[in-house]
Amino acid sequence: MIDSLKIFLGDYEMTGAACLEVQPAKYNAATGESTKNRVLWTVDGRPVTGEYATWNDEVFQVTIAPSKISESERMVCAVQMSIPKIATGNNYDTVGFKETKDALNTVHKHLREIGIKTTLKSATLGRVDACKTLRTDEPYSSYHQVLHTLSCKRQHQRDYGDSMLYHNSRIQLSFYDKLLEMKHRKRDVTGLYANSTRAELRLTKSQKIKETMGTKTLGDLISNYDIVRETYQKQMRQALFSRAPKEIQLMTINSVKEEIHAFIARGDRYWFQSWINATAYQRGIPDYNAVVQAIHEVAPNRMAARRNILKLQQARLDSDRLVVIAPCKRSIGELYDELKNKVLSA
Helix, strand or coil, X not given: CEEEEEEECCCEEECCCCCCEEECCCCCCCCCCCCCCEEEEEECXXXXXXXXXXXXXXXXXXXXXXXXXXXXXXEEEEEEEEHHHHHHCCCCCCCCHHHHHHHHHHHHHHHHHCCEEECHHHCEEEEEEEEEEEECCCCHHHHHHHHXXXXXXXXXXXXCCCEEEEECCCEEEEEEEHHHHHHHCCCCCCCCCCCEEEEXXXXXXXXXXXXXXXXXXXXXXXXXXXXXXXXXXXXXHHHCCCCCHHHHHHHHHHHHHHHHHHHHHCCCCCHHHHHHHHHHHHCCCCCHHHHHHHHHHHCCCHHHHHHHHHHHHHHHHHHHHHXXXXXXXXXXXXXXXXXXXXXXXX
8 A cells, every 4th residue: 555655764873884965055156155055964084075865776865964944064865766666566556454564664774884873663654556457348538537536625637648636745646547647767668457546545755754743753653554444435525535436427417518519608609619629639528428518508409419429429420449458438427437436446
């Protein structure tokens, strides 16, 4: 269930074996002065100075830099990691409690190897990503239309065509084609389920993690691991999956009517053709039956309705010729119901 973590180490000690890469501070060529040269850590009384220090490998990423929320020169050691990647070698499979503990033990061991002694349990949570890889009945593109219809309160919606993101500065909900994402990263997808839709919840601030999960440290999270699943389900339900399928169908009809009215209002005689062209360019026809219903309610008379429904039928036939696999014939309400049940299942 846990995907990625970002933690801020509490008490940590740098040893003589510390092998992080130090970024030298910039300085004024004329005066030789630098405002960003800081003591990053000290070993046996010997200071290590620079702007910041990093370590990046297959296990984790470490950054030692001044605190961004404090005016003091206090250094903060941040560690970012992908729990599934450490546990299984990839981030396709989701992992459970045992795999998460084993992955954190690996992180602790590697931190010591690069010269950082610490207790992970006391680390403050800076970001928690939870995810599920859904085995859906249809390709991700079929559910993208459903996600385009949904909206979250106090969150922005970003449609990237092959993924959907709802976000603000403290929380993100993301949906995308997992295999397509892996192919873009040159990962091997042999043997993986073809219709793999990723659904992620990302809590991106410490305060938001504390508010929603009631946890502050990594130790708190591990001792109450079930809170991850409970928070994932609660946030997904409240944000996107609290409606019944019939409501989604009605929302789609109303949305289509509003869009068509925009073309009618500008005096467009060919309002339906203009709508088809714009919609096909932007995202594709959302739901055939919903569009038919919207046409009946918007058209000025039966003849206009019939004429435009014939155009819709022809557009669907033309669209079918463009794809090798038969397009999804299920309603947007049915697709929403499947997505809802799989996201919210235990």
